[in-house]
Amino acid sequence: MSTLSGKVALVTGGSRGIGAAVALRLASEGAAVALTYVQAADQAREVAEKIEAEGGRAVAVQADLTRPDAAQRMVEQTVRELGRLDILVNNAGFLTYGPLADVTTEELDRVLAVDVRSVFLSAQAAARHMEDGGRIISIGSCFNGRVPGENFVLQATAKSALIGLTKGLARELGPRGITATLVDPGPIDTDMNPATGDSADFQRSLTALGHYGQAEDIAAAVSYLAGPGGRYITGTALAVDGGYTT
Numbered sequence: 001m002s003t004l005s006g007k008v009a010l011v012t013g014g015s016r017g018i019g020a021a022v023a024l025r026l027a028s029e030g031a032a033v034a035l036t037y038v039q040a041a042d043q044a045r046e047v048a049e050k051i052e053a054e055g056g057r058a059v060a061v062q063a064d065l066t067r068p069d070a071a072q073r074m075v076e077q078t079v080r081e082l083g084r085l086d087i088l089v090n091n092a093g094f095l096t097y098g099p100l101a102d103v104t105t106e107e108l109d110r111v112l113a114v115d116v117r118s119v120f121l122s123a124q125a126a127a128r129h130m131e132d133g134g135r136i137i138s139i140g141s142c143f144n145g146r147v148p149g150e151n152f153v154l155q156a157t158a159k160s161a162l163i164g165l166t167k168g169l170a171r172e173l174g175p176r177g178i179t180a181t182l183v184d185p186g187p188i189d190t191d192m193n194p195a196t197g198d199s200a201d202f203q204r205s206l207t208a209l210g211h212y213g214q215a216e217d218i219a220a221a222v223s224y225l226a227g228p229g230g231r232y233i234t235g236t237a238l239a240v241d242g243g244y245t246t
């Protein structure tokens with residue numbers, strides 16, 4: 001039997017990149033998957049169709065997590081359509097890059113809304129429905145451990161908040177056997193951070209392994225934490241960064 005057979009997972013930002021790889025991986029292990037998108041409806045549908053073509057169950061859900069009500073709505077839709085919720089993967093995000101002096105209040109609010117507030121509200125909504133023994137896994141960043149240059153002040157601020165949030169969730173939900181963990185990626189080749197981009201050589205030079213990772217590398221870590229091997233791992237982060245934070 002597959003390790004996640006009978007489980008239901010909700011993956012935010014599952015239309016592309018890391019989220020799509022996570023959705024496909026969890027489905028390949030037997031989970032039914034709800035995956036969210038904002039604009040990439042076609043890509044989200046393709047991921048869902050691929051899961052169904054391989055015998056799985058998937059639903060694509062539109063959720064713009066800049067909106068405060070979106071987290072609760074997507075959780076409720078997942079439970080309504082797939083029957084329960086066992087695994088929440090907070091993956092949705094976008095890259096912000098630029099000097100401190102240029103960060104506007106609007107940009108600050110937008111980044112904190114998606115990278116922090118929506119993770120908080122999604123976990124809060126999920127905890128109301130989640131089965132005992134569930135998993136809350138958030139995608140952080142190697143900027144949680146190291147900020148190797150200027151222009152990342154906003155990204156580092158937002159992602160670092162997830163450390164405290166994850167530890168708080170672990171304490172609060174631990175009595176129900178629900179774990180809360182962070183996966184902190186290094187440079188991963190996606191639309192957000194292509195391995196052919198302007199700063200790619202610099203990012204490669206900061207890793208111990210000397211190259212970008214693939215979305216599937218992050219999906220493998222999420223899959224481990226979501227599965228039986230992750231049951232005693234909580235309140236902590238796993239760096240999947242090629243040695244970026246070494």
Ligand SMILES: NC(=O)c1ccc[n+]([C@@H]2O[C@H](COP(=O)([O-])OP(=O)(O)OC[C@H]3O[C@@H](n4cnc5c(N)ncnc54)[C@H](OP(=O)(O)O)[C@@H]3O)[C@@H](O)[C@H]2O)c1
Binds near residue numbers: 193
């Ligand atoms: N790639 C890297 O090097 C790297 C490194 C460290 C951390 N990360 C983190 O990994 C996560 C995934 O990154 P990625 O590289 O896979 O990015 P990506 O390829 O750009 O995909 C981003 C995903 O997030 C969704 N999204 C964007 N804005 C959203 C919003 N307002 N509400 C809800 N969903 C939204 C997108 O949906 P639509 O396509 O439908 O708009 C898409 O599914 C992010 O949290 C990112 O910070 C990535």
